Amino acid sequence: MPVKVIIPTPLRAYAGKQESVELQAGTVGEALTALTGRFGELRKHLYADDGRLRSFVNVYVNDEDIRYLQKDQTQVREGDTISIVPSIAGGASR
Amino acid sequence: MATKTIASGAADDGHIPLSKDEILRYSRHLIMPEVGMEGQLKLKKAKVMCIGTGGLGAPLSLYLAAAGVGRIGLIDFDSVDVTNLQRQVLFGTGDVGRPKIEAAYSRLHDVNPEIQIDRFEERLTSENALDILKDYDIVVDGTDNFPTRYLVNDACVLLGKTNVYGSIFRFEGQITIFGYPGGPCYRCLYPEPPPPGLVPSCAEGGVLGVLPGIVGTIQAAETLKLILGKGEPLVGRLLLFDALAMKFRELKLRRNPECPVCGDHRTLHKLIDYAQFCGIRGEEAPSTVTNIPEITPRELKARLDRGDDLYILDVREPHEYQICNLGGHLLPLGELAQRVHELDSSREIVAHCRSGKRSAEAVDFLTKAGFRKIWNLKGGILAWSDEVDPSVPKY
Numbered sequence: 001m002p003v004k005v006i007i008p009t010p011l012r013a014y015a016g017k018q019e020s021v022e023l024q025a026g027t028v029g030e031a032l033t034a035l036t037g038r039f040g041e042l043r044k045h046l047y048a049d050d051g052r053l054r055s056f057v058n059v060y061v062n063d064e065d066i067r068y069l070q071k072d073q074t075q076v077r078e079g080d081t082i083s084i085v086p087s088i089a090g091g092a093s094r
Numbered sequence: 095m096a097t098k099t100i101a102s103g104a105a106d107d108g109h110i111p112l113s114k115d116e117i118l119r120y121s122r123h124l125i126m127p128e129v130g131m132e133g134q135l136k137l138k139k140a141k142v143m144c145i146g147t148g149g150l151g152a153p154l155s156l157y158l159a160a161a162g163v164g165r166i167g168l169i170d171f172d173s174v175d176v177t178n179l180q181r182q183v184l185f186g187t188g189d190v191g192r193p194k195i196e197a198a199y200s201r202l203h204d205v206n207p208e209i210q211i212d213r214f215e216e217r218l219t220s221e222n223a224l225d226i227l228k229d230y231d232i233v234v235d236g237t238d239n240f241p242t243r244y245l246v247n248d249a250c251v252l253l254g255k256t257n258v259y260g261s262i263f264r265f266e267g268q269i270t271i272f273g274y275p276g277g278p279c280y281r282c283l284y285p286e287p288p289p290p291g292l293v294p295s296c297a298e299g300g301v302l303g304v305l306p307g308i309v310g311t312i313q314a315a316e317t318l319k320l321i322l323g324k325g326e327p328l329v330g331r332l333l334l335f336d337a338l339a340m341k342f343r344e345l346k347l348r349r350n351p352e353c354p355v356c357g358d359h360r361t362l363h364k365l366i367d368y369a370q371f372c373g374i375r376g377e378e379a380p381s382t383v384t385n386i387p388e389i390t391p392r393e394l395k396a397r398l399d400r401g402d403d404l405y406i407l408d409v410r411e412p413h414e415y416q417i418c419n420l421g422g423h424l425l426p427l428g429e430l431a432q433r434v435h436e437l438d439s440s441r442e443i444v445a446h447c448r449s450g451k452r453s454a455e456a457v458d459f460l461t462k463a464g465f466r467k468i469w470n471l472k473g474g475i476l477a478w479s480d481e482v483d484p485s486v487p488k489y
């Protein structure tokens with residue numbers, strides 16, 4: 001299924017500066033594998049050494065958090081949008 | 095969902111009337127049915143704490159003051175720096191060097207002398223947070239670092255306060271409401287912070303000045319809605335804003351029943367050491383890279399003067415090179431992995447960036463790639479300007 005993955009600003013430098021990437025995948029897990037396959041440097045920003053998604057990164061299919069769906073196994077359909085949402089903290093900084 | 099009014103508790107002390115001056119001042123509120131006298135009185139009785147008077151705090155506090163929020167608390171330990179003026183619209187050039195809290199008070203008092211403005215010129219810590227925040231109804235988080243965000247979140251959950259959250263990065267923002275009864279808290283969304291050094295600060299990442307302006311104003315709007323009990327607040331909704339694309343998106347947030355702070359089986363009952371939680375020791379987040387070979391600007395200058403054949407590697411971005419440079423070979427950090435073959439490992443290489451953090455990562459990467467004659471310029475081009483050549487502009 002063709003799906004769009006939205007790359008958040010802090011990670012665009014590691015994804016060829018793109019804001020979004022079109023990929024073929026059947027589940028969220030497959031989409032992220034395809035994504036990190038295409039952009040190797042993204043891997044360490046998304047995944048910890050134990051292979052699990054880093055806890056300050058959330059992944060959504062359309063507007064639902066995959067933690068409340070089937071996590072990596074969440075199925076995606078044509079036209080779905082996967083969003084990667086990392087925590088950011090900027091507010092007042094010098 | 096029907097919005098509960100979040101406003102001053104105090105056993106209803108009866109009617110606090112509006113003076114004639116106030117009625118004139120707030121006339122544009124009073125003629126709207128969504129606000130009216132009843133709403134304006136709610137605003138007058140409301141007590142809102144603004145944490146931070148910078149990029150987010152500036153527009154936020156300005157609009158809350160203008161709207162007539164009766165009591166506004168401000169907490170900030172910082173002083174106004176010229177680099178703040180690009181976006182922190184509470185301050186003017188004449189304020190540079192002044193404590194932000196003083197400059198903020200002057201400006202806000204001028205906007206609206208009818209309201210009470212409480213000033214806390216200190217850092218919010220685990221020791222003082224519960225005490226400082228307890229007297230306010232709503233807390234608005236305008237801070238700029240992860241430890242404080244977790245501190246504010248946890249304090250608000252422990253105190254039962256609603257936390258209007260906003261954060262920014264370059265030209266993207268996030269806004270939502272945490273701590274609302276039944277809604278999620280910050281830890282439901284992000285149980286753990288990123289390790290220090292992984293997410294750049296505004297000083298390293300830069301920020302479009304209007305971005306905190308827009309996000310802070312949205313935080314003000316949400317705060318007013320909570321006080322008035324009108325409209326749909328961003329509870330359970332994460333608003334994502336991209337200023338470049340000029341797009342808003344929304345994601346659903348849920349309260350996590352397993353959340354250690356607000357879940358069904360809470361394990362956090364008091365505030366912790368947030369610096370430790372976020373992996374930071376000392377004041378400034380150190381680089382995640384340690385034990386890399388360094389050279390100071392003076393040492394570098396001495397070696398160059400001696401005629402040593404050093405390869406200066408500048409790992410900053412092209413637009414930074416245009417501001418100032420040491421004549422080095424530009425290879426942005428983000429491209430290092432792909433372009434490492436352009437470097438000659440038989441040469442002595444000194445890597446630099448603006449402040450020494452990115453170049454430390456570059457040296458770490460190259461060392462692991464087998465480079466043996468490589469050093470990080472300690473303090474970056476900023477330190478070069480301070481210690482060797484003051485004609486090099488700092489930015």
